[in-house]
Amino acid sequence: MPTRFELANAIRALAMDAVQKANIGHPGMPMGMADIAEVLWNDFLVHNPANPKWVNRDRFVVSNGHGSMLLYALLNLSGYALPMSELQNFRQLKSKTPGHPENFVTPGVETTTGPLGQGLANAVGMAIAERVLAARYNRDGLDIVDHHTYVFTGDGCLMEGISHEACSLAGVLGLDKLIVLYDDNNISIDGEVGGWFGDDTPARFEAYGWNVVRNVDGHKPEAVKQAIDIARASTGKPTLICCKTIIGFGSPNKQGTAASHGSALGEAEVALVREKLNWPYAPFEIPEAIRAGWDAKARGAAAEQDWNVRFKDYAVKYPVEAAEFEQRMRGELPTAWTAAIAKALADAAKADKPNATRKASKAVLDTVAGVLPELIGGSADLGESNCTDFKGHVALRAGQFAGNYINYGVREFGMVAAMNGLALHGGLIPFGGTFLVFSDYARNGIRMAALMKQRSIYVLTHDSIGLGEDGPTHQPVEHVASLRLIPNVHVWRPADAFETALAWKAAIERASGPTALALTRQNVDPQPRNERQQADAARGAYVLWEPKSAPEAVIIATGSEVQLAVKAAAQLADKGRAVRVVSMPCAEVFAQQDAAYRDTVLPPELRKRLAIEAGVSSYWRAFVGLDGDVLGIDSFGESAPASAVFKHFGFTVENLVERTEKLLSR
Numbered sequence: 001m002p003t004r005f006e007l008a009n010a011i012r013a014l015a016m017d018a019v020q021k022a023n024i025g026h027p028g029m030p031m032g033m034a035d036i037a038e039v040l041w042n043d044f045l046v047h048n049p050a051n052p053k054w055v056n057r058d059r060f061v062v063s064n065g066h067g068s069m070l071l072y073a074l075l076n077l078s079g080y081a082l083p084m085s086e087l088q089n090f091r092q093l094k095s096k097t098p099g100h101p102e103n104f105v106t107p108g109v110e111t112t113t114g115p116l117g118q119g120l121a122n123a124v125g126m127a128i129a130e131r132v133l134a135a136r137y138n139r140d141g142l143d144i145v146d147h148h149t150y151v152f153t154g155d156g157c158l159m160e161g162i163s164h165e166a167c168s169l170a171g172v173l174g175l176d177k178l179i180v181l182y183d184d185n186n187i188s189i190d191g192e193v194g195g196w197f198g199d200d201t202p203a204r205f206e207a208y209g210w211n212v213v214r215n216v217d218g219h220k221p222e223a224v225k226q227a228i229d230i231a232r233a234s235t236g237k238p239t240l241i242c243c244k245t246i247i248g249f250g251s252p253n254k255q256g257t258a259a260s261h262g263s264a265l266g267e268a269e270v271a272l273v274r275e276k277l278n279w280p281y282a283p284f285e286i287p288e289a290i291r292a293g294w295d296a297k298a299r300g301a302a303a304e305q306d307w308n309v310r311f312k313d314y315a316v317k318y319p320v321e322a323a324e325f326e327q328r329m330r331g332e333l334p335t336a337w338t339a340a341i342a343k344a345l346a347d348a349a350k351a352d353k354p355n356a357t358r359k360a361s362k363a364v365l366d367t368v369a370g371v372l373p374e375l376i377g378g379s380a381d382l383g384e385s386n387c388t389d390f391k392g393h394v395a396l397r398a399g400q401f402a403g404n405y406i407n408y409g410v411r412e413f414g415m416v417a418a419m420n421g422l423a424l425h426g427g428l429i430p431f432g433g434t435f436l437v438f439s440d441y442a443r444n445g446i447r448m449a450a451l452m453k454q455r456s457i458y459v460l461t462h463d464s465i466g467l468g469e470d471g472p473t474h475q476p477v478e479h480v481a482s483l484r485l486i487p488n489v490h491v492w493r494p495a496d497a498f499e500t501a502l503a504w505k506a507a508i509e510r511a512s513g514p515t516a517l518a519l520t521r522q523n524v525d526p527q528p529r530n531e532r533q534q535a536d537a538a539r540g541a542y543v544l545w546e547p548k549s550a551p552e553a554v555i556i557a558t559g560s561e562v563q564l565a566v567k568a569a570a571q572l573a574d575k576g577r578a579v580r581v582v583s584m585p586c587a588e589v590f591a592q593q594d595a596a597y598r599d600t601v602l603p604p605e606l607r608k609r610l611a612i613e614a615g616v617s618s619y620w621r622a623f624v625g626l627d628g629d630v631l632g633i634d635s636f637g638e639s640a641p642a643s644a645v646f647k648h649f650g651f652t653v654e655n656l657v658e659r660t661e662k663l664l665s666r
Helices: 004-022 028-044 065-078 084-088 118-137 155-159 161-173 201-208 221-233 267-276 288-294 297-317 319-329 336-349 357-371 412-425 436-452 479-484 497-509 531-537 559-574 587-591 595-601 618-624 642-648 653-665
Strands: 059-062 149-154 178-184 211-217 239-244 375-379 405-407 429-435 457-461 490-492 515-518 542-545 553-557 579-583 609-612 629-631
Touching: 004 028, 004 065, 004 084, 004 267, 004 288, 028 065, 028 149, 028 178, 028 221, 028 288, 059 065, 059 118, 065 084, 065 149, 065 288, 118 149, 118 161, 118 178, 118 319, 118 412, 118 436, 149 155, 155 161, 155 178, 161 201, 161 412, 178 221, 201 211, 201 239, 211 221, 221 239, 297 319, 336 357, 336 497, 357 375, 357 457, 357 497, 375 412, 412 429, 412 436, 429 436, 436 457, 436 479, 436 515, 479 490, 479 515, 479 618, 490 497, 490 587, 497 515, 497 531, 531 542, 542 559, 542 595, 553 559, 553 618, 553 653, 559 579, 559 609, 559 653, 587 595, 609 618, 609 653, 618 629, 629 653
Parallel strands: 059 149, 149 178, 178 239, 211 239, 375 405, 375 429, 429 457, 457 515, 490 515, 553 579, 553 609, 609 629
Antiparallel strands: 542 579
């Protein structure tokens, strides 16, 4: 039977060989954390290589994702569908072993990591999801949701500000099934971290309310095992295990230095590692005895079978709950959703008074949240302002997870990354709110949701200079355009209550990526629509106002500016000018429509186009062309009442009429 050291050396060898073959990568972390990984995966981790999506598996997150070869080695050795040929193809085009782990590429990868700190924050979301689902479904000893979330993290992750946001929240919530193993090797890319990272990390986490296991020798398996036992026995607190390790362990000339962090060791050094570790095997060769020592297929199948028996018993005793649990874990919406969103749309279509779209958003949530137990909301300390505090919401608190609302505190980035973890876990549809201008804090988390195609929903209120007196620090001008630039993000900027309800419908039904809702603080006028217009609105853009004769020009508008466009078109009609108004609540959805529909909304021959949006103008040039015009804002805002700010920047009916007339006279 192979020793633990020999089993760990299989990871070290595969990591250094794959990086060497690619001539690029990060061998140091896998070689340094190999002993920790061996103990965790062989003694504790509950998973089934034959079914990477088994719902009650432990979640394992490599937050220091540059060490991806550690994860790929673990997956290959334990029996996942990741053959050695893929490890040999490390970092090559279309391989299943990309430079950083990608959950949509490699079986067994729980989340896409690489941007440091975000994997740790994702894991906080996963741990919250486990507690929420356990509180809803576990009954009388039949615990169908009962698993841990384990995280590997390094110095870099803990330097990132997001680690403070996420870990502070985890401590307050007492997520005791969250166990973080910290690779405390004192090395980052630039060298020894003491010159720029002097935190007392254990004390920091104790201040967060974590259980901390200090000074564990990461190269002594029994010490690691004892530490994990302590962590698993802890109640009411997440645990940080501080593992002292040597980066690049086994490399005679490069271990313990930044030289092993982010580049291949070199052929000569690889040969020396083989000699030092007594690993006489060829590159990518794993002896059968060592592979058998790693194989987790039988153990994983037995664990899942035990759970299946338990769930079968559960389904007999609690058939309604069992059916709902399965439906949620499949990512399917309940049948009651159809009627609930239809009511929300009908109510919004009947609205006859001006209202802020943020308030219209809350009205939708009030209507649908009761039939969507999978919906879990929250806000970064702006619940009342964002109107995310829907009727009947129940906030999560430590030890009280039978809720559907998270007070994230002033932690926008942590909120969005934790939402990614909630979505990745399965069984939940997360939404979170903040002011649109603060989406900058969260931007990379939004980008990661888009990359991973996760159903996360961002309620981004106070969406323009209409914010008013708080001034340019709080008035977003570039943010909507910036979010539209992220591939696979759908940005909805609705004009009124109906378009807001439609945006929520699209966001909740969209399972292939995140949705951002840009919502007003100020009231906007409701717009009348016939049935055809209501249907076409779901296509991202549609003709909202059509002149009696063939249009000479078209005004394209979004959000609060739609009401200005309609009023301007009406005044122009009184002057004998025929101007169409196109409302474009979601440009990304409109771009996905067939060319024939797009051409009916924006006919190619209708070249006199004016776009109006209270934001940067450059985005709209593609829609208006060389013959068109844009009324936008290419500077920062001003502090004053909203009406005064809009007038100052020319967002008035009078100015829009004048700009359109100039366009028509060309």
